Amino acid sequence: EVQLVESGGRLIQPGGSLRLSCAASGLTISNNYMSWVRQAPGKGLEWLSVLYRGGSTYYADSVKGRFIISRDISNNTLYLQMNSLRAEDTAVYYCATLSSFDYWGQGTLVTVSS
Amino acid sequence: DIVMTQSPATLSVSPGERATLSCRASQSVGNKLAWYQQKRGQAPRLLIYGVSTRATGIPARFSGSGSGTEFTLTISSLQSEDFAVYYCQQYNNWGYSFGQGTKLEIK
Numbered sequence: 235e236v237q238l239v240e241s242g243g244r245l246i247q248p249g250g251s252l253r254l255s256c257a258a259s260g261l262t263i264s265n266n267y268m269s270w271v272r273q274a275p276g277k278g279l280e281w282l283s284v285l286y287r288g289g290s291t292y293y294a295d296s297v298k299g300r301f302i303i304s305r306d307i308s309n310n311t312l313y314l315q316m317n318s319l320r321a322e323d324t325a326v327y328y329c330a331t332l333s334s335f336d337y338w339g340q341g342t343l344v345t346v347s348s
Numbered sequence: 349d350i351v352m353t354q355s356p357a358t359l360s361v362s363p364g365e366r367a368t369l370s371c372r373a374s375q376s377v378g379n380k381l382a383w384y385q386q387k388r389g390q391a392p393r394l395l396i397y398g399v400s401t402r403a404t405g406i407p408a409r410f411s412g413s414g415s416g417t418e419f420t421l422t423i424s425s426l427q428s429e430d431f432a433v434y435y436c437q438q439y440n441n442w443g444y445s446f447g448q449g450t451k452l453e454i455k
Binding site: 340 | 349382384386391392393394397398401403433435437439442443444445446447448449
């Protein structure tokens with residue numbers, strides 16, 4: 235059974251940094267295109283970033299230059315380093331495959347507030 | 349970035365009737381178009397990929413069509429469990445983007 239488990243979300247002040255983790259089991263993240271997607275309270279889905287099998291990365295304009303996606307192959311874990319956080323970054327953050335092999339985590343809540 | 353625009357924002361349909369949801373891309377996405385369903389408090393679920401291919405376990409009442417910049421998700425006979433929010437999503441070699449969603453509600 236495939237499981238994606240996000241962690242690391244919490245309350246953080248504007249301007250701060252946070253690293254989210256997505257631990258995978260039953261699926262090898264380096265063999266899949268892995269994305270981060272967020273959903274602000276009461277709002278729609280927003281794609282943030284993808285890490286392709288070969289290591290290429292792409293970002294949405296809204297987070298380019300502030301967020302960094304990476305992976306640890308030995309731990310089979312995907313990360314999202316989030317810097318210079320703003321109130322509008324408040325959301326549930328999901329990791330997901332966004333492919334025909336469709337797997338999503340349960341999400342982790344990030345709240346940016348003073 | 350490719351902007352995906354869905355219409356309508358809210359669609360009210362009676363159970364047993366047909367629902368048609370639309371999605372438009374700001375530039376051609378070829379056949380790299382997917383549809384997701386999200387119910388309250390749950391992660392999204394893939395319904396359709398490659399414009400018209402149903403994902404594993406998705407009932408035949410869900411169908412997708414279109415090409416280039418105009419796409420449609422059709423639910424042929426609405427069941428109670430189909431009332432949810434639906435998102436279209438494009439995927440290309442440089443990333444992804446979602447539409448803003450269509451809320452399908454009971455009439």
